Amino acid sequence: MAAPHLVIEDLHVVVEGKEIVRGLNLEIRGGEIHAVMGPNGTGKSTLASALMGHPKYEVTQGRVTLDGQDVLAMSVDERARAGLFLAMQYPAEVPGVSNANFIRTALNSIRGEGNEIPVMKFHRMLQEKMRQLNMDPSFAERYLNEGFSGGEKKRNEILQMSMLEPRIAILDEIDSGLDIDALRIVADGVNSLRSPERGFLIITHYQRLLQYIVPDYVHVMMQGRIVKSGDKTLAEELEAKGYDWLKKELGIEDETVGAQA
Amino acid sequence: MTEPITNVNANLVEELTARHGEPDWLKARRQQAWRSFETMPVPRLEKTDLRGRAWDFGPFPAATGAAVPQPLAQLEAALGDQAAVFIQDGTVTRVQVPEALRARGVVVMDLHSAAKTEPERVQQLLGRAVADDENRWSALNAALWHGGVYVRIPRGVQLEDPIHIIHSESEQARGGMPRVLIVAEPLSRAEVVEVYGETGQAAGSYVHSAVTEVIAEDGAQLRIGVVTQYRKGPTHFFTRRAVLAKDASVDWVFGDIGDGFSVGLVESRLDGDGSRSVAQGFGFGYGRQHLDLTASMQHRGRFSESDIRLFGVLRQRANSVFRSSTHMHRGAVAAGSEQHDRVLMLDATARADAIPMLLIDENDVSRCAHAASVGKIDPTQVYYLMSRGIPEKTAVQMIIWGYLQPIVDALPSQAVRDWVTQVLERKLAE
Numbered sequence: 001m002a003a004p005h006l007v008i009e010d011l012h013v014v015v016e017g018k019e020i021v022r023g024l025n026l027e028i029r030g031g032e033i034h035a036v037m038g039p040n041g042t043g044k045s046t047l048a049s050a051l052m053g054h055p056k057y058e059v060t061q062g063r064v065t066l067d068g069q070d071v072l073a074m075s076v077d078e079r080a081r082a083g084l085f086l087a088m089q090y091p092a093e094v095p096g097v098s099n100a101n102f103i104r105t106a107l108n109s110i111r112g113e114g115n116e117i118p119v120m121k122f123h124r125m126l127q128e129k130m131r132q133l134n135m136d137p138s139f140a141e142r143y144l145n146e147g148f149s150g151g152e153k154k155r156n157e158i159l160q161m162s163m164l165e166p167r168i169a170i171l172d173e174i175d176s177g178l179d180i181d182a183l184r185i186v187a188d189g190v191n192s193l194r195s196p197e198r199g200f201l202i203i204t205h206y207q208r209l210l211q212y213i214v215p216d217y218v219h220v221m222m223q224g225r226i227v228k229s230g231d232k233t234l235a236e237e238l239e240a241k242g243y244d245w246l247k248k249e250l251g252i253e254d255e256t257v258g259a260q261a
Numbered sequence: 262m263t264e265p266i267t268n269v270n271a272n273l274v275e276e277l278t279a280r281h282g283e284p285d286w287l288k289a290r291r292q293q294a295w296r297s298f299e300t301m302p303v304p305r306l307e308k309t310d311l312r313g314r315a316w317d318f319g320p321f322p323a324a325t326g327a328a329v330p331q332p333l334a335q336l337e338a339a340l341g342d343q344a345a346v347f348i349q350d351g352t353v354t355r356v357q358v359p360e361a362l363r364a365r366g367v368v369v370m371d372l373h374s375a376a377k378t379e380p381e382r383v384q385q386l387l388g389r390a391v392a393d394d395e396n397r398w399s400a401l402n403a404a405l406w407h408g409g410v411y412v413r414i415p416r417g418v419q420l421e422d423p424i425h426i427i428h429s430e431s432e433q434a435r436g437g438m439p440r441v442l443i444v445a446e447p448l449s450r451a452e453v454v455e456v457y458g459e460t461g462q463a464a465g466s467y468v469h470s471a472v473t474e475v476i477a478e479d480g481a482q483l484r485i486g487v488v489t490q491y492r493k494g495p496t497h498f499f500t501r502r503a504v505l506a507k508d509a510s511v512d513w514v515f516g517d518i519g520d521g522f523s524v525g526l527v528e529s530r531l532d533g534d535g536s537r538s539v540a541q542g543f544g545f546g547y548g549r550q551h552l553d554l555t556a557s558m559q560h561r562g563r564f565s566e567s568d569i570r571l572f573g574v575l576r577q578r579a580n581s582v583f584r585s586s587t588h589m590h591r592g593a594v595a596a597g598s599e600q601h602d603r604v605l606m607l608d609a610t611a612r613a614d615a616i617p618m619l620l621i622d623e624n625d626v627s628r629c630a631h632a633a634s635v636g637k638i639d640p641t642q643v644y645y646l647m648s649r650g651i652p653e654k655t656a657v658q659m660i661i662w663g664y665l666q667p668i669v670d671a672l673p674s675q676a677v678r679d680w681v682t683q684v685l686e687r688k689l690a691e
Contacts, residue, residue: 052648055640080650092645096663105659106649143663160649 003030004067004083004167004199011062013043013050019060020046020257022224028168031196035210035235036203038221039243041256044203045089047221048172051201052086053079066168081110083167087157087174094144099156100126102144103163110164129162132192134185150177158189169193170201175209187212207239220246222255271295273319277407280323281373286384290393294403297394304396308582308614309524309553314496315466318436321407325350327431332490332684333458337427339676344369345425350434351408365418367451372409372440383411387442390474390502390530398470398498406440406472414449414481423452423486423673430459436467436495442474445481445509452673454486456680459519467495471525475503477511479533484512486672488681491521493548499525507533507562513540514671518684520548520579528557531565531596541570543668545685546579546611557586560593560623567597572664573604575611585631586618593623600631605638605661658689 006028013021021043028034038044050057051064053076064071066082074082094102103126108116117125126140133155145153154174161169171190175183190200190213202213210218210232218234219226220243227250228234238246247255274295278288303311327350328334337347344362346369347355353371362369368379376383393403410426428439443453455473469491477483483503491497503511513527529538540556558567569585585600602615617631638660646656665685672678 054644075653076644076647077650077652077656080648086648088645088648092639092642094642094645094660094663096666097659102646102649102659105655106646106651109650109652109655164649 002067003196005029006168006199007063007065008051009063011047011050011064012060013046014058014060015046015056018257020224021050022257023062024225026219026226028199028201030167030199031194032217033194033200033202033213033215034217034219035215036201036219036221036226037205037207037235037238039255040205042221043224043257044221045172048086048170048201048203051170052076052084077109080106085161085164085166085169087154087161087169087171089172089176091145091153091157093146095146097144098141099144100140103160106160107163126163129159132162133159133189135159151179151182154178154186155182158186162189162193165193165198167197168199168201170203172203173205174202175204175206183209184212207235210235222247222250222252224257227252270319273321273405277321277405283373283376284380287376290388291404294393294400295405297400298397298404301394301397301400306524306553309551311496311524314468314522316468317466318405318438318468320435321351321405323352325352325354325431325433327433332460332680333427333429333456336456336676336680339679340425343422343425343676345427346371346410348408348410348426348428348439350430351437351439353408353410362420366415367418367420368411368413369424370411372406372411372442375411375442379411379413382413382444383442386444386476387474389476390504391472391500395500398468399472399500401468402438402440402470402472402500406438409440409442411442412453413444414446414451416446417448419450420452423454425674425677426453426455428455428457430457432460434459434467437469437471439471441472442476443483443485444476445478445483447479447481450482452484452486454673454677455488456677457487457489457491459490459492459521469495469497471497471499471501473499473501475501475511477503477505477509479506480508481506482510484514484673486674486677487513487515488672488677489517489519489523490684491517491519491523493520493522493550495521497521497523497525499523501526502528502530503538504530505533505536505538505562508535509533510536511538512671513538513542514668514673515540516543516545516668516681517552518545518681518688520546520550522551524553526555526557528555528559529567530559530561531567531593532561533565534562535564536562537566539568539570541668541671543571543665544573544575544581544583545665545688546573546575546581547577547688548579549577550579550581552581554582555584555586557588558598559588559590560596560598561590563592563594563596565593565596569598569600570668571602571615572668573613573615574607574661574665575604575613576607578610580612582614582616584616584618585633586620587629587631588620589623589626589629591622594625595627596623597626597628599628600633602631602633603664604635605664606635607638607661661689
């Protein structure tokens, strides 16, 4: 399959009557890792949820295309089958649905009817990926995210990503709540998936994650749009000088969304 | 108010007694229960209107000419030679007990025969858990039960494989009065599963009253499964109660997968110190199903423990009441109990009530809690599953099945689990 090409143009997103993303532009190609950084409340997670199609997030303006196809016209499951994946900050718990059953159903939905993965092959693959992520084999049969710790949920998101092999993977604050060992394991999982056929959008609050997953591009979000872009040195600069430096440079007083509204 | 009862019905007691050559004590009890039935008023229930429901039943022919309904025939085939009693339209048609069970003294037989072969025990225990005059429908059952089943697990005998009781009713049935008596002697362990399957459209507004009595003696451990597929038409009453002695344990796992009209009780009387009971049940309502279910725990024993977990899924114009009740009687020192009721409404036309009740007369209980909710499927769960490529319809089915499966999995017998799974999956895909 050809390298993916995701284009976001002038994206505006409203949540509960309030515009959170305000004219965002971004382009991601296969093989690239883009990091979106920014203080809390600047619209980073809203961007991620809107791209995936969360029902509470309404796109009021703009275009999103994946390989020229209109993403915004697709339902959530169609987006996933087109190759979008969102590793969520707070994934839902689904009691009674085993992790393995969930992932197999998802994988088969993506592969399509008549192309289902053989059961044995699936379980071998799942156990292998779980081993790489340092997950206990029992997680296959546990109910989806139920009673998982924060770190276990994050690893489970990465497990799904590595099983489903998306074309565009969005990671929403995958580093939050992880200790350094877990962070390393998660980062290794992401790095092992780097490929010319896959693009990444990594949303993070801290530069720490970017020491392990080295981005090609770094974007800073404030007030619902990208206010500065650069390479990985921008993340280092932010770590050293803080967001206040950038705010001063750009003449922004309150970086959160709605301050000027 | 009592409806006029025809002479034909008044003779049913004599007819049944004569047919089975029953001892005098049983005949006298049936007659007494009949008088109770005749004089007891139709009760007024808070959430179920019985005023418009007829109380038709009988005649009860000695043999049935009807074939086993197709879905149950599949289940029968799957059971192979496992321990099972088959009852068709109120007649015990087959009792199969593996030789290994007989050799260990396990008794599985029809209740009419047991009244003759074990008269002292049956006389003493029949009606111990469910009194003949407890209410109008238990009185009706006590007067007219037929095609009953008796199971006795001798002291210390621990069974690995479940015992099946398969009731089926065809359109020829004229009301059902099934009765089951399960006796677990001290330190025995067993699993018993009852299935009620009804097919076809009932011709009239018959009344169906089922009674299951469970006697768990000291240290006995039982798991009792009950799956009903009550059809629309008749009024179904059921009264299932276990009486637990010291350190006894009874796990109820029950569910209704039909579209019938039913009112019933599943209860454990935790009389013995250290006794424990779990009641987990589900309702899967569709059509114009009406289910008025009470799961109840009566704590009298010290250190007795119980849990109630009820789960309902309602579609179309189904209307269900899930009542969970825990009563800590005075003396139930250090007893503990929890209730969880959850009802999912899939269609706006369905109606449901989840009513938790705690009655606490003892000051010194260890825990007593409840949680109840009625609502729609959590949209964030649906979104999450869809975000991995799963279509919405499949996602919703998975979530519902996720709630039902742990209860279905707790049912004794692989054959019954497979049957229930098949029925539910077919209904969910509709």
